[in-house]
Amino acid sequence: MEIIENLNWAIIAPFFIIQLILLLVAIIDLVKIEKTNGPKWLWAIIILVVNIIGPILYFVIGRRNN
Numbered sequence: 300m301e302i303i304e305n306l307n308w309a310i311i312a313p314f315f316i317i318q319l320i321l322l323l324v325a326i327i328d329l330v331k332i333e334k335t336n337g338p339k340w341l342w343a344i345i346i347l348v349v350n351i352i353g354p355i356l357y358f359v360i361g362r363r364n365n
Contacts, residue, residue: 303321318351334363 325346329335335342342361346353 319352321351322346325357328362329357332362335361336363337361 320364326343329342330356342357345361346357349356
């Protein structure tokens with residue numbers, strides 16, 4: 300518990316907020332989009348499990364451009 304108490308939350312909190320926003324936007328986009336590069340269920344798992352890299356991978360690789 301001492302480690303958590305000594306953290307500088309002013310520096311760490313923006314990263315948590317950015318990660319949460321990126322995760323929510325990626326999941327909402329995944330639900331709205333018709334087709335992706337690969338199965339949607341796999342992209343949902345990647346977005347949720349791979350933390351900040353998962354949503355970025357989805358936006359770079361997973362979205363299919365018409």
